[in-house]
Amino acid sequence: MDRPQLYGWAFSNYVRAVRILLLEKKVDYHFETVTFQDLTVDDFTRLHPFRRVPVLVHDRKIIYESQAILHYIDESFDGSSFQPKTPLDRARMHQWMSVTVSYIQPIAIGQIFVQRVYIPENGGQTDEGTIKRAVIAIASHLDVVETALTQAYLVGDSITLADIFMAPVLLSMKLAPEGEQLINSRPHLKTWLDRLAKRPSFVETTVPVPKFGLELVA
Numbered sequence: 001m002d003r004p005q006l007y008g009w010a011f012s013n014y015v016r017a018v019r020i021l022l023l024e025k026k027v028d029y030h031f032e033t034v035t036f037q038d039l040t041v042d043d044f045t046r047l048h049p050f051r052r053v054p055v056l057v058h059d060r061k062i063i064y065e066s067q068a069i070l071h072y073i074d075e076s077f078d079g080s081s082f083q084p085k086t087p088l089d090r091a092r093m094h095q096w097m098s099v100t101v102s103y104i105q106p107i108a109i110g111q112i113f114v115q116r117v118y119i120p121e122n123g124g125q126t127d128e129g130t131i132k133r134a135v136i137a138i139a140s141h142l143d144v145v146e147t148a149l150t151q152a153y154l155v156g157d158s159i160t161l162a163d164i165f166m167a168p169v170l171l172s173m174k175l176a177p178e179g180e181q182l183i184n185s186r187p188h189l190k191t192w193l194d195r196l197a198k199r200p201s202f203v204e205t206t207v208p209v210p211k212f213g214l215e216l217v218a
């Protein structure tokens with residue numbers, strides 16, 4: 001089998017989730033850093049017709065969309081599986097991955113991280129009203145996760161793709177003081193996130209907040 005090539009930038013949580021899984025499964029891969037500018041080049045649509053990252057190229061096949069990539073890696077390479085055995089538990093795993101993109105990521109990253117961390121880091125000014133509304137909006141979503149976390153991981157006692165997909169998003173949100181408070185006030189969520197953050201795959205993929213500029217969030 002070919003050595004897979006992953007295209008993306010290291011701070012993207014979707015890219016990070018893929019890198020975490022590749023490390024967890026001890027897959028030797030090549031990381032090709034692309035920039036926002038690269039996405040605008042016509043040629044990039046050969047890799048991703050919607051001009052996003054991550055993209056995985058393996059055995060001359062191109063795979064895009066992070067959840068599809070995660071499943072492909074888990075099922076194509078040796079090592080322990082990151083998917084539960086029963087249909088119900090697999091459904092739960094998909095449920096949490098969908099919750100991540102549909103309800104958590106847009107507020108945790110699109111509002112709290114962007115406004116409190118990314119914008120000031122790139123020389124801009126936080127919109128305090130957006131932060132205020134975002135903290136209120138995400139609190140009830142996080143309560144749902146808190147209540148569900150009765151075991152070590154989102155789906156039982158073993159780490160699954162759901163944990164690998166959701167945790168990077170919440171770790172980015174936690175860089176904002178409001179995000180940290182949202183996590184620290186929920187003991188199960190805090191314990192779960194701390195446990196994951198200590199894994200070598202998470203430590204190895206931690207990178208500083210990028211300075212891509214304000215046009216990114218304009």
Ligand SMILES: N[C@@H](CCC(=O)N[C@@H](CS)C(=O)NCC(=O)O)C(=O)O
Nearest residue numbers: 012013014051052053054065066067
């Ligand atoms: N649904 C896509 C979303 C990918 C995505 O939005 N990636 C961001 C980086 S985190 C990106 O490429 N942004 C470029 C842009 O919005 O132009 C997936 O799951 O892979």
